[in-house]
Amino acid sequence: MAEILRENGVIHLRNDAISYVMCEMPGGVPAHLYFGPRLERLDPKNLLRRAGVAADGSYSVQECSLDRLPQEYPSFGLGDMREGALTAQAPDGNCAVDLRLVGVETPGEKPALEGLPATRGEGCAALRLRLRDEHTGLEVELNYAIYDDCPAVARSAKLINTGAAALTVTRALSLCLDLPDDGWDLITLSGSWARERAIHRRPVTQGHQGVSSRRGASSLQVSPFMALARPDANEARGEVIGAALVYSGNFIAEVEGTQYEAARALLGINDRDFAWRLESGAAFQAPEAVLVYSDRGIGGMSRGFHRLWENHLLPRRWVGKARPVLLNSWEGCYFDFDEDKLVAMAAAAAKAGVELFVMDDGWFGHRDDDTTSLGDWGVDARKLPGGLGRLGERVRALGLQFGIWMEPEMISPESDLFRAHPDWCIHIPGRESITARHQLTLDMSRQDVQDFVVEAVSTTLKDSGATYLKWDMNRNFSNIGSALLPPERQQELPHRYMLGLYSVMQRLTDAFPDVLFEGCSSGGGRFDAGMLYYVPQFWCSDDTDALMRCRIQYGTSLVFPASTMGSHVSAVPNHQTGRVTPMETRFAVAMGGSFGYELDPCKLSDADREAMRAQVAFAGRTQDLRLYGSLYRLCSPYEGNLTAWISVAPDKGEAIFTLVRAMSQPNPVAPLVRLDGLDPARRYRIVETGEVYGGDELMRSGLCCPLGQCDAASVLYTLKAVDE
Ligand code: DGJ
Numbered sequence: 001m002a003e004i005l006r007e008n009g010v011i012h013l014r015n016d017a018i019s020y021v022m023c024e025m026p027g028g029v030p031a032h033l034y035f036g037p038r039l040e041r042l043d044p045k046n047l048l049r050r051a052g053v054a055a056d057g058s059y060s061v062q063e064c065s066l067d068r069l070p071q072e073y074p075s076f077g078l079g080d081m082r083e084g085a086l087t088a089q090a091p092d093g094n095c096a097v098d099l100r101l102v103g104v105e106t107p108g109e110k111p112a113l114e115g116l117p118a119t120r121g122e123g124c125a126a127l128r129l130r131l132r133d134e135h136t137g138l139e140v141e142l143n144y145a146i147y148d149d150c151p152a153v154a155r156s157a158k159l160i161n162t163g164a165a166a167l168t169v170t171r172a173l174s175l176c177l178d179l180p181d182d183g184w185d186l187i188t189l190s191g192s193w194a195r196e197r198a199i200h201r202r203p204v205t206q207g208h209q210g211v212s213s214r215r216g217a218s219s220l221q222v223s224p225f226m227a228l229a230r231p232d233a234n235e236a237r238g239e240v241i242g243a244a245l246v247y248s249g250n251f252i253a254e255v256e257g258t259q260y261e262a263a264r265a266l267l268g269i270n271d272r273d274f275a276w277r278l279e280s281g282a283a284f285q286a287p288e289a290v291l292v293y294s295d296r297g298i299g300g301m302s303r304g305f306h307r308l309w310e311n312h313l314l315p316r317r318w319v320g321k322a323r324p325v326l327l328n329s330w331e332g333c334y335f336d337f338d339e340d341k342l343v344a345m346a347a348a349a350a351k352a353g354v355e356l357f358v359m360d361d362g363w364f365g366h367r368d369d370d371t372t373s374l375g376d377w378g379v380d381a382r383k384l385p386g387g388l389g390r391l392g393e394r395v396r397a398l399g400l401q402f403g404i405w406m407e408p409e410m411i412s413p414e415s416d417l418f419r420a421h422p423d424w425c426i427h428i429p430g431r432e433s434i435t436a437r438h439q440l441t442l443d444m445s446r447q448d449v450q451d452f453v454v455e456a457v458s459t460t461l462k463d464s465g466a467t468y469l470k471w472d473m474n475r476n477f478s479n480i481g482s483a484l485l486p487p488e489r490q491q492e493l494p495h496r497y498m499l500g501l502y503s504v505m506q507r508l509t510d511a512f513p514d515v516l517f518e519g520c521s522s523g524g525g526r527f528d529a530g531m532l533y534y535v536p537q538f539w540c541s542d543d544t545d546a547l548m549r550c551r552i553q554y555g556t557s558l559v560f561p562a563s564t565m566g567s568h569v570s571a572v573p574n575h576q577t578g579r580v581t582p583m584e585t586r587f588a589v590a591m592g593g594s595f596g597y598e599l600d601p602c603k604l605s606d607a608d609r610e611a612m613r614a615q616v617a618f619a620g621r622t623q624d625l626r627l628y629g630s631l632y633r634l635c636s637p638y639e640g641n642l643t644a645w646i647s648v649a650p651d652k653g654e655a656i657f658t659l660v661r662a663m664s665q666p667n668p669v670a671p672l673v674r675l676d677g678l679d680p681a682r683r684y685r686i687v688e689t690g691e692v693y694g695g696d697e698l699m700r701s702g703l704c705c706p707l708g709q710c711d712a713a714s715v716l717y718t719l720k721a722v723d724e
Contacts, residue, residue: 001631002125002146004083006043011104012155013127013146014038018293020146022072025060028100030072030129032178035153035241046621048181051260057540059312065278068179072097073131073142073157075314082256083208083301084265085157087171087271088278095170099140103130105257105327110145115499117246118288118534120232123148137163138278150308156288161278166400168488169276171305172253173268175243175289179358185231186210187298189223189555194543194576196220197555199638203231204263210254212270216250216441216477219583220525225559226253228265233297235633238559240294241266243557246313247287248530249498250274252348267479273387275491281337287530292412294643299676300559303630306561310628311387314564316538320375320624323563323594324355324401324516324718325616326468329515331544332600333423333553335362335369338383343394351399353616354466356596358403363388365415371438374410374419379463388464396465402466405514406460408453409501410474420545424449426554428481436475445496450504456563457508461515468511471535473521498530505534518566518594527556527564537566544570545577545591547662547712553592554633562647565626569615571603581712587615588658588716592645593723595619616636622718625649625656632676638660652695655684655719658704664711672702675719684719 005012009034013020019036022042022154025047035036035049045055066079066315071459077096091096103137110121112615120720129142138573141158154173161167188211189197202209211222218224229240243265245251250270255263276284290308294300310319327349329342346357365373379387387510388404395402398670411418413435418425429435432574461469482493496570509517519526519535523542531538538560541552549567556565567590572580590596595611604612619626627649637643637660644659678684680696686703691704698719707713 002123002148004125004127006104007554010042010044011127012042013125013144015148016144017151018153020144020145024101025069028102029066029069030101030131030270032070032072035291036239036293036505037176037477046181067227068178070262072129072176073140074176075099082258083174083254083266084171085266085268086140087169087175088136088138089168089170089669091165093425097133097138098135099133102132104128104587105130107623110154111143113288114285115502116285116287117155117313117502117504117530118156118238119246119308121145122194122312136167137161139168147308147312149311150292151294151304152290152292152308154288154290157286159284161280162492163282167278168276169278169284171271172276172286173266173286173596174245174286174666175265175267175291176263177241177243177291179228179263179265182257184255184262184263187227187229188253189225189558190221193522193525194541195548196527196541196664197223198551199555200644201229204228204255204257206257206259208254210252212244212252212254212272214250214270214272216249216480216497216529217473217521217526218251218530219476220522223559224253224267224528225253225299226265226267227301228255229264229298229559234634235299236297238295238297240301242292242294242559243289244529245287245289245304246529246533247498248501248526249496269495271441273491274495277488277492290529297489299632302558302633306631307557309529309532309564314536315509315534318516320628323627325353325619326356326596327354327361327401328358328568328596328598329362331575331598332406335367337362339386339394341392342391344602345600346395346400347398347510348609349597350400352601352612353693354400354597355363356401357527358404358405358468359391360405360470360472361407361472363404365421369401372414373413374407374412375442377460388460392465395664397619401467402465403470404460404464405468405470405472407472407474408457409442409444409457411442412439414438423483426477426480426482426534428479429483431479434478436478439475441475441477443484443497444500444504445493446484446500447480450500453504454507458511459663461512467514468516468518470518470520470539471527481560496506502530503532509534514640524552524556529561530562534561537564539566540593543576544568544614545574545579546581546586546660547579548577549589550637550660550662553589554637554645556682557633557645558630562593565593566596568596568598570597579696582708582714582718583611585660585712588714589660591619591622591656591716592658594627596699610666622656625654629655633657634676636671642671642673645679646675652677652679652682653721657717657719658714659705660712660714664709664713668707670704670706670707671702674702675699678719679721680691682721682723687718687720687724689717
C-alpha cells in the first residue's frame, strides 16, 4: 500500500517496494533525499552532510551551498550553478526564482492535469508541495503520486502567477532528480526513420549528457525517456532508475554530473525556443514525469513501466482486451488500388482468419502519390465510386471489421483546404514555407482547426463504419509560427499545438469509444506515453524487416509493453531493407506486438497462405500471454547475433519464448538460452516439441535451441506448466 509519512520536516512517500524522501531545509527550500528501495526511515543529517549541511541543518546560501544541495525543484541564478528546473522573467528583466515551501498537502486523490495526459490515480497516495517566490508572486505546486502496485512515482509542476505583473516562463521542467553520487550510466533510446529507439548507454561524466527534441514531436530520433543504471547493472540484475515524460512534443532529458560527484537528472518540455507568457492570475501546467525504480536490472525497470502504463495510463477499455488481427493495405498496394482490389485483398485476408481490414493512405481527394490532398477528406470517387459506405459494407460482408487511415494534422499545399485556409498551417508570414513529404502542418493550437479535424475524422468514421483508425503524422515542424498568436506568444506554439492535439484526441476517443485508434508517425515517430493515454497501440516502425524489428522492438520494450507495439508480417524482399527472411521468422518477430499483416495476401504462395491461416489462429490463442504477460529480455540484438525474449503469464503457468539468430554460421552450435520469469519449482512442457523440463533447469542451465541453417532463423515456443 502506498502511504505518505511526515515527521520532523521529513516527507516520505513509500509503498511495499520503494521510498521517495525529501525534507524542508531551514528557510524553506525543499531538499531531495532519496529514491530507492523501501526504507523504514531516513535521517536527513546523514545524507545532507555530503551536501555540506551542518548537523543542525544549517547551511549557508551566501556561501553558495545551494550548489551542493539536492533539491526538488531548483532554479538557476541564486547560488545553484547547475541547470535548474524553472526560469521565469519578471518585468524588471531578471530571471531568478527563489522558491520556498509554503504548504504541504495530501489531497485525497491524485489531481488530473488540465489539458494534458497523465497517469490515472486510482490506488495511489498523493502529495502536494506549495512553493512560492515572494519577489514575483510566482507559486509552484509540485504534485507527487506513489502507486500501490508499481515501483513508481509520478511528478508534475503547476505554475501560478499570483503576482500583479505578467511573467515570461522560459523553462518549466517536470522533474528534477538530484542523486547523491554520479556512479551511473545513462541509457537513452535514439535512432532515425525506420531505425527507431536503438539503445545507447554511456557513463555519466561531469557536464551535461542527454537527448532532446525540437521537432514538434517526441520524434523518430529520440524518445522522452532516460534511465540511470549502475555500471554493473544488466538486464536481470542491478539498480536502475527510469524516467519517462507523459508528453508527445519537444522535450529534454538530460543528466548533469557535478563537481561534487553528484548527478542531477532533468526531464520536461524543451526550453529552447520556448517562452510562455503567464499573466497575473494565470496558471501553466507542465506535463507529468514518472520515475520507476528497479533493483532487478533494466528488465525490472521495463516491467515496472509496463505495469504502470497498463494499470494507470493506457485507455482502460483496451487494456487486457483482445486486439483484432489486422491486415493493412499499405505495403500491399500503396496508392495503387480501387474498390475491387481492396475487396479482393480483404477476401483473401478473411479466408486466413484475419479480423480487421485496414485501408491505408490514398482513398481521399486526388491522392495517387504523396504530393496532394491532405485535408480534403472526401472520398476519391475514381477509386471508390461507391464511397466509404459501400467499401465498408463489402468488407464487413466478408466477416471482417473495417479500418481506415487518416493524417488529420496535415495539409497539402495542393488541396482545396489550403486554397480555402492558407493561414491554417504552421507558418511564418512573409517567409516561404518549407514542405516535408510535400506537406505542411495544420496549426493545431487554433480552435477552428481543432474543430475542423474533429469534424473530418468523425464524418469519416461515421461514413465508413470503421472500428479502427490509424492516426498518422508524417512531418516535423519548420517555419514555426501561428497566424493567430500575438508576437509575445509565438514561442508558445509548440506546446499549444500539443494541447490542441490532446484536446482533439480526447474529444474523438470520447465520441467513438469503441473505435481502436492506432497512433503512427512515419512509423514510431511519436511513440510516447503522452499519445498512449489516448491510443492503446502505436505503429512501431515503418521498418517491417524481421531483423531490424528485433532491434526496434527490443529497444521499444525498454519502456512500452508488447500490447502497444503495432507489429506486422510483410512481404519479402522487405521493402525497406531488401532482405529476404523466412516467413516463420517474420511471424515470430511480429508476435512480439499487436499483430497483423502488411502485404497483399492475393500475392502469397499457397504455402504462405496456408501458413498465414495457422499464424492467425496461433496469434489469437496466445494473445493474452503475448500482449499482457511479463516480459523478460534474454539476448540482446545490440550485443550479439541472437535476440530472445520470453513473456510469462502472471501465474507463471504459461510462457511464450522467441529466439532469432541474425546470421547463420558454418559448423553451427545450437544456442543455449537461459529463460527467466518461470517458476523454478514447476515443470514445463514445450508444446511445439513435446519435451518437458524443470523450470529450474530452463532458468539456470538453459534451453538448447537448434535452429535452421539460414540467416534470420528462429524458434517460437509455447511453454505450459505440467502440474502433475
Ligand atoms: C507513414 C506510415 O508509417 C505508413 O505506415 C503509411 O501509413 C504511410 N505513412 C502512408 O502514407
